[in-house]
Amino acid sequence: MAQVIRRLNSSPVVWSWAFNGIRLGTAAILLPLILRPGTLGKGELGMYYVFVELSALAILFDFGFSPSIGRNVSYAMAGALELTAEGHAEVAAGGAPNLPLLWQLLASTRRLFLYLAFGALVVLGVGGTLTVAWRAGETSRPEVTWVAWGLVLLSAVLEIYAGWWNTFLRGLGRVLPSARISVLSYGLRLLLAAALLLGGAGLLALPIAGLVSSILQRGLSRRHCLRELGAAPASIPPRSLIPVLWPNSWRTGLQFLSV
Numbered sequence: 001m002a003q004v005i006r007r008l009n010s011s012p013v014v015w016s017w018a019f020n021g022i023r024l025g026t027a028a029i030l031l032p033l034i035l036r037p038g039t040l041g042k043g044e045l046g047m048y049y050v051f052v053e054l055s056a057l058a059i060l061f062d063f064g065f066s067p068s069i070g071r072n073v074s075y076a077m078a079g080a081l082e083l084t085a086e087g088h089a090e091v092a093a094g095g096a097p098n099l100p101l102l103w104q105l106l107a108s109t110r111r112l113f114l115y116l117a118f119g120a121l122v123v124l125g126v127g128g129t130l131t132v133a134w135r136a137g138e139t140s141r142p143e144v145t146w147v148a149w150g151l152v153l154l155s156a157v158l159e160i161y162a163g164w165w166n167t168f169l170r171g172l173g174r175v176l177p178s179a180r181i182s183v184l185s186y187g188l189r190l191l192l193a194a195a196l197l198l199g200g201a202g203l204l205a206l207p208i209a210g211l212v213s214s215i216l217q218r219g220l221s222r223r224h225c226l227r228e229l230g231a232a233p234a235s236i237p238p239r240s241l242i243p244v245l246w247p248n249s250w251r252t253g254l255q256f257l258s259v
Contacts, residue, residue: 015180033198054127058156076102079097
């Protein structure tokens, strides 16, 4: 039995299933708590669904960059001499990881997702604030509603900016730590949201849980990435790789928008 448990614990597939189970089961677990009498008033419940819809829009700001980044990180790990927008990159003899290219890709990814997060902040900040202003008067405590909206916006933007570290970690071939971190962060989000709802936090519960989860995921993923990469090389190419990532990303992004 102990051997079976060890094998399950070391299986990326099992941890990925666990992550998908938590993610899909979150609504089924939290919804009864949200609909429980006394948790949210009628106006707050309507505002909760507004928050959910606005948060879901944040996913679109990835625009297909995450799969492209993960794929190019894998190329660099396989020894690619450079990354190209089209075709196959030439691989060095021996296939040792190209550390300067990985660090160049890391810097480009950080800059890219900073831009994406800022874009989400502007678009959701304007559109979401107008939507909340239209409905805030229907809630029993509008001032709390506005605080909750600020936290929802911050949580959505942080999730965009923080999430790329886990994508980068998977690209480095560290699938098991990546899956474990996802399970831990989303599991904590679920438990914290449930505890806050039971404790009477109302509309504040879910965004607070989301913020804590994103911070934890970013911290753990970043630590694993930097440990895997080791010390930065003395010379990192200054050229941004965003133009290389863009051609495939926009096509994937259009598929996301069409779903």
